[in-house]
Amino acid sequence: MIDRCGVSPSPFLSQRSLVKSGTVWNNLGARGLHVTAVQCKNHAARIRVGKGDRGVTYEQALHPHHIGHRKGWLSQHPCNLKGEEGAADRALEDVFIRRFMFGTFHGCLANEVVIKRRGNLLIVCALMLQKLPPQKFYFLTGYTESLLSHFYKCPVKLEIQTLQKQAVYKYL
Amino acid sequence: SATPDSTEAIDPTAYHYQFQDDPYLSPRTSAESKLYSMSQESGRAAAKYFVDMYPKYFTKDFAEPHIPCLMPASVALSLEEVSEEALKERIGLRKVGAAVEMYDQLVQAGTPISKQMTYDLLDLICFYGDREPAQEGEPEADQTELRRKRGRFHRASDTLRGVWRENNNAERLFRLLPEREARCYSAVIRGMVKHGAFAKAFDMYTDMLNNRLTADVDIFNALILAVPEMREAYTEKVDFITDLLNQMSQQKVQPNLQTFNNVLKVLRRCGALAKSISLQTLSEMKALGIVLTNSPVLPSLCNHQCLETKDMKLGYKVQSLVGVGDNWRLLGDSYQQGMFYYRFFSLLCLMEHVDVVLKWYHQLMPSLYYPNPQGMRDLLQALDTESRLELLPSIWKDVKTLGHDNKSDLVEELLSLMAREKHSPEVQESFADCALDIKAAFDVDRRKPSLEWSPLALGHVTTLLLRAGRIPQACEALLEDFLSQCSGAPTTAVELVKLSAAFCLPATPQLAQRVLLEFDLTEDQRSAGHIANRTRTQTDYWNYWNKYYQ
Numbered sequence: 001m002i003d004r005c006g007v008s009p010s011p012f013l014s015q016r017s018l019v020k021s022g023t024v025w026n027n028l029g030a031r032g033l034h035v036t037a038v039q040c041k042n043h044a045a046r047i048r049v050g051k052g053d054r055g056v057t058y059e060q061a062l063h064p065h066h067i068g069h070r071k072g073w074l075s076q077h078p079c080n081l082k083g084e085e086g087a088a089d090r091a092l093e094d095v096f097i098r099r100f101m102f103g104t105f106h107g108c109l110a111n112e113v114v115i116k117r118r119g120n121l122l123i124v125c126a127l128m129l130q131k132l133p134p135q136k137f138y139f140l141t142g143y144t145e146s147l148l149s150h151f152y153k154c155p156v157k158l159e160i161q162t163l164q165k166q167a168v169y170k171y172l
Numbered sequence: 173s174a175t176p177d178s179t180e181a182i183d184p185t186a187y188h189y190q191f192q193d194d195p196y197l198s199p200r201t202s203a204e205s206k207l208y209s210m211s212q213e214s215g216r217a218a219a220k221y222f223v224d225m226y227p228k229y230f231t232k233d234f235a236e237p238h239i240p241c242l243m244p245a246s247v248a249l250s251l252e253e254v255s256e257e258a259l260k261e262r263i264g265l266r267k268v269g270a271a272v273e274m275y276d277q278l279v280q281a282g283t284p285i286s287k288q289m290t291y292d293l294l295d296l297i298c299f300y301g302d303r304e305p306a307q308e309g310e311p312e313a314d315q316t317e318l319r320r321k322r323g324r325f326h327r328a329s330d331t332l333r334g335v336w337r338e339n340n341n342a343e344r345l346f347r348l349l350p351e352r353e354a355r356c357y358s359a360v361i362r363g364m365v366k367h368g369a370f371a372k373a374f375d376m377y378t379d380m381l382n383n384r385l386t387a388d389v390d391i392f393n394a395l396i397l398a399v400p401e402m403r404e405a406y407t408e409k410v411d412f413i414t415d416l417l418n419q420m421s422q423q424k425v426q427p428n429l430q431t432f433n434n435v436l437k438v439l440r441r442c443g444a445l446a447k448s449i450s451l452q453t454l455s456e457m458k459a460l461g462i463v464l465t466n467s468p469v470l471p472s473l474c475n476h477q478c479l480e481t482k483d484m485k486l487g488y489k490v491q492s493l494v495g496v497g498d499n500w501r502l503l504g505d506s507y508q509q510g511m512f513y514y515r516f517f518s519l520l521c522l523m524e525h526v527d528v529v530l531k532w533y534h535q536l537m538p539s540l541y542y543p544n545p546q547g548m549r550d551l552l553q554a555l556d557t558e559s560r561l562e563l564l565p566s567i568w569k570d571v572k573t574l575g576h577d578n579k580s581d582l583v584e585e586l587l588s589l590m591a592r593e594k595h596s597p598e599v600q601e602s603f604a605d606c607a608l609d610i611k612a613a614f615d616v617d618r619r620k621p622s623l624e625w626s627p628l629a630l631g632h633v634t635t636l637l638l639r640a641g642r643i644p645q646a647c648e649a650l651l652e653d654f655l656s657q658c659s660g661a662p663t664t665a666v667e668l669v670k671l672s673a674a675f676c677l678p679a680t681p682q683l684a685q686r687v688l689l690e691f692d693l694t695e696d697q698r699s700a701g702h703i704a705n706r707t708r709t710q711t712d713y714w715n716y717w718n719k720y721y722q
Contacts, residue, residue: 134197135211142213143218145216146223150230150242153233154235160194161194
């Protein structure tokens with residue numbers, strides 16, 4: 001018996017699903033129809049309230065519906081304006097840059113990386129913890145700027161601010 | 173109102189723009205600034221290595237228009253076929269090896285190559301000494317290191333220039349040329365001088381004269397530069413230079429700015445004899461109306477001269493020249509820059525009123541110049557001459573930031589200046605705060621080796637503290653002083669500790685600990701020390717009671 005057949009949830013939709021699977025046939029050459037119950041709950045970029053021992057930054061504490069109201073944007077480019085193209089390319093570049101920064105400055109990132117585009121210039125703003133001595137920061141900065149410039153064929157600048165420890169906004 | 177011009181000036185309170193604008197990442201001393209800029213350079217070199225190692229990830233070219241410097245090195249060449257166009261491209265991109273290869277292929281294929289192209293190729297090879305153009309970052313690092321090790325300026329540039337190999341491509345190409353114009357000779361001679369084959373350069377020059385060609389001004393400039401390597405004694409060098417200049421006037425070649433620069437450069441290495449001649453040269457230059465911009469030797473030479481002759485106006489002129497446009501590049505690397513500003517600043521301290529000195533101090537520091545201890549001492553002297561000693565605490569702050577707080581003579585001079593005479597109460601207060609700060613700098617065990625107390629310095633600190641009425645700290649300082657005095661006598665030290673315990677001084681536990689550590693004591697002396705150590709808890713309890721219940 002099939003309870004409710006909604007649109008099959010894609011993995012990127014923010015709906016928690018209770019998986020109740022029912023295969024119609026056996027394994028050989030069969031495709032089962034998986035049905036689930038939809039639970040209308042948003043789960044994207046949210047840290048739920050817990051015991052109160054976990055410190056979260058301002059960025060993490062505020063939920064996505066606060067973007068534009070209490071939060072700013074992490075990536076700024078003109079491609080979402082009317083008549084502009086290339087939004088998908090910029091999104092892909094952003095993903096790559098975020099992963100690159102996370103890996104290169106491993107353990108040092110205190111908050112999400114902010115990416116700003118001004119004309120041809122790509123500015124990557126990062127908040128770092130003071131885990132490395134300054135000369136190592138400068139080595140990694142020179143390396144990142146040069147490599148990303150060669151990769152994206154545009155000037156890339158890094159703006160780094162350092163903190164002693166992560167700026168906790170509240171404890172959840 | 174802020175006009176566009178007024179917003180263009182350099183911010184004197186900021187560090188160089190290549191550094192990140194963050195207190196943790198800002199360089200406070202000249203050593204730090206060099207370290208950070210070199211780390212950044214080596215990071216860029218690491219990225220370049222990866223780009224050249226795995227070019228297939230960096231070949232996608234979506235820049236409009238095409239940016240060749242952001243492509244991996246191997247992909248830069250677009251024309252592959254054997255043609256004159258390809259040769260021109262390689263010359264344009266400064267690919268020495270590839271250009272020579274292309275030329276050889278063209279000659280083998282029998283394609284006619286224009287004379288201009290051949291001459292261009294010859295120029296390229298001679299300029300780079302038949303090797304690939306070096307990258308910007310690393311050689312500079314080596315250059316400055318070598319400079320410091322050898323201690324003299326010209327040696328490092330020799331090793332950097334490389335060696336002009338025998339029968340290299342330039343000479344081969346030169347011999348293959350059907351007709352040799354002055355331009356070819358010029359290229360080869362200048363290349364030889366640049367890369368260290370001085371004798372050959374002069375041979376080539378004689379060869380040229382034998383072929384009845386007149387040398388142009390660039391050839392003479394290069395030959396002048398080669399003079400110091402060809403003759404040993406100062407007088408011989410000077411004679412050789414005069415000889416060359418005479419030949420120049422015979423061949424009716426007009427000297428230009430570069431000629432004079434080279435003459436001055438060479439004369440610098442000719443010792444004291446050269447001073448008078450260099451002044452003569454300068455006046456001749458003025459007579460010929462050559463504009464004194466873009467002259468690399470001039471800033472350091474003038475600076476040196478200014479300091480000798482105490483000519484302030486010339487100093488200001490040089491400083492303003494350096495500020496114009498691109499002239500800051502002429503100051504050379506950071507060491508020379510430091511020397512330039514140091515000389516300028518010491519001249520200022522000697523000659524000018526202290527307000528002007530301070531204005532320049534705040535303008536130069538920290539954006540352009542990190543003063544060394546001698547520079548700080550000059551500043552202290554200037555302040556002393558004009559009796560502006562109330563500025564001493566802020567100078568101490570700068571000394572700490574620069575990392576010169578481990579130079580005992582500088583700190584002692586500062587302290588003695590402060591303690592010399594009595595001042596007004598507010599000034600005394602600030603001096604006492606400063607003295608406490610200096611005392612903290614002496615005591616705290618940090619990464620850097622801490623200073624040793626000298627009795628004189630301790631005495632000054634005590635005087636300053638007493639004058640401001642800070643008795644407990646003064647007593648502490650005095651006691652420490654006494655303790656350091658009785659270094660050989662354990663009994664006196666124990667007596668001292670007992671005395672301080674009797675007076676319930678808060679410094680007792682520290683003194684007791686010090687005595688226990690530093691002196692060889694008998695058993696009862698040791699127990700006395702332990703009792704004194706325990707006083708800590710009693711005094712602490714008493715203080716706590718005082719604070720909260722009264």
